[in-house]
Amino acid sequence: MAQAVGSQGIQAHVPMARLLECVHCGLCLPACPTYLELGHEADSPRGRIHLIRELVEGRMPLGRDAVRHLDLCLGCLGCETACPSGVHYRELIEGARVALEESYRRRWRERLLRRFVLEVFPYPHRLAALLWPVRIADRLGLGELLRKLPLAEMVPPRESRQQWDPPTLISARGTRRYRVALFRGCVARVLFPGVEAALVRVLTDNGCDVLVPGEQGCCGALAAHQGDRVRATASVGAVVRSFAEPVDAILVTAAGCGAFLRSYGHWAKGTELEETARRVASRVRDATEFLSGLDLPRPSRPLGWRVAYHHACHLAHAQGIREEPMRLLRLAGAELVPFEEADLCCGSAGSYNILEPKLARRLGERKARNIRTSGAEVVAVANPGCSIQIRAALRRVGTPLPVLHPVEILDAAYRGNAQLGSELAAAPLSGQPT
Ligand code: SF4
Ligand code: SF4
Known part of the structure; x- marks a missing residue:
């Protein structure tokens, strides 16, 4: 049932000044996956900004139609990258979602x-x-x-999910150059422990002590994407306390977590933890970003794989990290093969592929078809959600390629493990095309 929300409610979460930054030029439309797939103005960034403004000004009730257009947004931030006016779309959609969850009663399903x-x-x-x-x-x-x-579809192949139960300190081999902390998150540690193990091998071999705080849970991004401010801020507080110890960097292998961790100052604003949260956020680095600044040695046996690199939205659009993962792949001896729409969202988007499976599936297959035409042997992606989504979509379009994190590929090059990619492709869960 359509339910109106008072404009007061949404005004508390969406600043009008931010809405006015949009000049309605429409240059963001070709960068928006939902607009490309659905072709409706209301499912474009400009349309959603207009909708949020109508809600804030009280000219439209928050009913089922409005909620659908907001729900269908992936939060991929492709629009922020494309926008020449510097519109802070993320603040608008996050604020609208918090207001929505506070005021709108969804269907029971x-x-x-x-x-x-x-x-x-x-x-x-x-x-x-x-x-x-x-x-x-x-x-x-x-x-x-x-x-x-x-x-x-979520379960990766056996080879990439060897159980890994790290101690709280893993010491550098040789002279120590840096002291870093590893943020393990929730989904990544269960489904991709092999990525963490690969990262720690590369770090310790290159002079880094790695701290792994035992008490660490979800970063809070999943709750924040659903507009659940209470759960999100509780997660922020817990992570900030666990990572308060000074280190050179807090490393993250999941782009979605990294992007959210960097926004901790905003989420802790006005609380006793705000200052610590800002400090923690300032130390956050994507694993690829940190490694690419380390002056790493060249592997003795470069891999020579043809690799298609997918730009995870929360790495490229939310954190502005594009070159660093590709630099690591080149260092590993990979040949990077270009493909269409490499930085368009794959449809994973946190829990989007569970909450909006139809559109997520379409976007996943769009991505997989683009990758197929590149002639790549391996796909590289620095986010667990994208990895699951692209892997499943590649199977569905009949191209079951291995999908690996750039750090896994670099580690494989150092270990001379040129078979890793084909082993993963052949693993049971990659299955046959359906
Ligand atoms: S968000 Fe930016 S690019 Fe999109 S319509 Fe508004 S001003 Fe133009
Ligand atoms: S965040 Fe992504 S899906 Fe949402 S409006 Fe922007 S480009 Fe479109």
């Missing part, structure tokens, strides 16, 4: 699904328990059954 995401994914033990049936089926070789299980 939507509430249930959203609750499920927030009750499972931020908690590594719950997520791991949920995936046990899939793992068992995988071990028993029940491929067909496996593909029918819900969430089966």
Whole structure:
């Protein structure tokens, strides 16, 4: 049922000054995945900014139609990169979503699904328990059954999910140059522990002590994307306390977490933790960003793979990190092959592929078809959500390529493990095209 929200409610979360920054030029439209797929102005950045302004000015009730257009936004921030006027779209959509969750009653199925995401994914033990049936089926070789299980697409191949239970300090080999902390997050640690292990190998081999604070949970991004301010700020507080110790950098292998960690000052604003949160945020570095500044040695046996690099939105658009991962891939001896729309969202977008599966699937297959035409042997991506999404979409379009983090590829080059990519492609869960 359509339900009006008072303009007062949304005004508290969306500053009018930010809305007025948009001059309605429309230059962001070709960068917006939902506009490209759906072709509606209301599903474009300009349309959504107009809609939010109508809500703030009280000229439109927050009903089902308005909520759909806001829900369909991926939060990919492709529009921010494209906008010549410097519109802070992220603040607008995040504020609108907080107001929406405070004032609008969703249908029970939507509430249930959203609750499920927030009750499972931020908690590594719950997520791991949920995936046990899939793992068992995988071990028993029940491929067909496996593909029918819900969430089966999330489980990466065996080789990339060796359990990894790190101590709280892993010392550098040789002379220590840096002292860094590893942010493990929630989903990445359960589904991609191999990426963390690869990162720690490269770091310690190159003079870094790595601290792994034991008490660390979700960064809060999943809650923030759903407009759940209470859960998001609780996560922010917990992470800030765990990472308060001074280090040279706090390293992140998941672009979505990194982007959110950098916004901690905003989320802790006005609380006793604000200053510490800003300090923590200022130390956050994507793993690829940090490694590319280390003057790493060239591997003795370069890999020679043809690699398609997908720009994860929360790395390229939200953090402005584009060159660094590609620099690491070149160092590993990869040949980077270009493809169309390399920085268009793949449809993963946090929990978007669970909450909006139809459009997410379309975007995933659009990405996979573009990659297929590049002739790549391996796909590189620095975000676990994109990795799951692209891997599944590649299978569906009949091109089951391995999808690896750039740090895994670099580590494979140092270890002379040229087989890693083909092993992953052949692993049971990559399956046959459906
Ligand atoms: S968000 Fe930026 S690019 Fe898009 S219509 Fe507004 S001013 Fe133009
Ligand atoms: S964040 Fe992404 S999906 Fe949302 S309006 Fe901007 S470009 Fe479109």
